[in-house]
Amino acid sequence: MTVTADFQRMEPQRLRPLTALRAFRKLIADKEDTRQVFEIMRALSGRSIGRGYNRMLRTVEGGRQAFLREELAHYLDDPTWLAQFEPGTVGATYRDFRNARGFTAEGLADEARKIGAPVDAQHPVVWYSRRIRDVHDIWHVLTGYGTDALGEACVVSFSYAQTGNLGFLAIGWGAAREIQRENRAIPARRAVWQAYRNGRAARWLPGLNYEALFAEPLETARARLGIRPASLYHAVPAETRMALKLRAG
Numbered sequence: 425m426t427v428t429a430d431f432q433r434m435e436p437q438r439l440r441p442l443t444a445l446r447a448f449r450k451l452i453a454d455k456e457d458t459r460q461v462f463e464i465m466r467a468l469s470g471r472s473i474g475r476g477y478n479r480m481l482r483t484v485e486g487g488r489q490a491f492l493r494e495e496l497a498h499y500l501d502d503p504t505w506l507a508q509f510e511p512g513t514v515g516a517t518y519r520d521f522r523n524a525r526g527f528t529a530e531g532l533a534d535e536a537r538k539i540g541a542p543v544d545a546q547h548p549v550v551w552y553s554r555r556i557r558d559v560h561d562i563w564h565v566l567t568g569y570g571t572d573a574l575g576e577a578c579v580v581s582f583s584y585a586q587t588g589n590l591g592f593l594a595i596g597w598g599a600a601r602e603i604q605r606e607n608r609a610i611p612a613r614r615a616v617w618q619a620y621r622n623g624r625a626a627r628w629l630p631g632l633n634y635e636a637l638f639a640e641p642l643e644t645a646r647a648r649l650g651i652r653p654a655s656l657y658h659a660v661p662a663e664t665r666m667a668l669k670l671r672a673g
Contacts, residue, residue: 461535514562569657574657599612600616610665615660
């Protein structure tokens with residue numbers, strides 16, 4: 425007997441490490457191939473998405489956000505909404521960050537759709553997974569990590585500490601290994617470890633009111649949220665970080 429969609433269960437993703445490994449090799453060959461990031465995340469998310477959503481429900485603000493179920497991407501891709509934030513705020517810094525790189529939240533969503541996951545499903549746990557996807561660039565701004573290979577390795581390690589998603593761990597530590605193979609002078613493993621510890625020390629970020637956060641001065645927000653400086657990352661000269669090729673041999 426076929427189970428109708430009304431009664432179909434939302435099961436946790438089964439861990440698929442071999443799928444993640446194949447996707448990681450493709451990502452190392454081309455770090456701009458964002459689709460592989462979503463392949464890795466899907467292969468290794470396990471129960472982390474459901475656990476994260478349940479954690480939201482255990483806080484007042486997180487529960488309010490879950491109840492409202494606002495789509496962050498709608499705000500982040502609205503230039504009129506972004507234009508309201510004063511210089512020095514989280515919102516203005518995010519606006520400058522995305523304008524300099526040409527990023528859009530919908531562009532990330534399109535990459536996620538390529539792997540066939542139900543990213544647009546009207547379900548609270550899937551909504552939470554979209555939220556984690558959409559805060560990625562905001563966390564770049566909050567943590568101070570750039571979009572070079574080392575910065576990405578660090579921000580996903582910070583994200584692993586925040587979410588428990590093994591996909592973030594695989595990308596962070598795998599990228600750190602490849603960076604050190606390419607340039608042994610870069611303390612990639614130590615920088616990634618610091619990022620993980622910074623993620624552990626910070627307040628839990630997925631349940632925040634991001635619309636309100638964007639109006640806060642960036643340094644005030646970092647202090648309130650307990651986000652420590654990315655000192656090991658910034659100790660590596662920018663030109664050295666930007667010179668990284670991160671190509672598979």
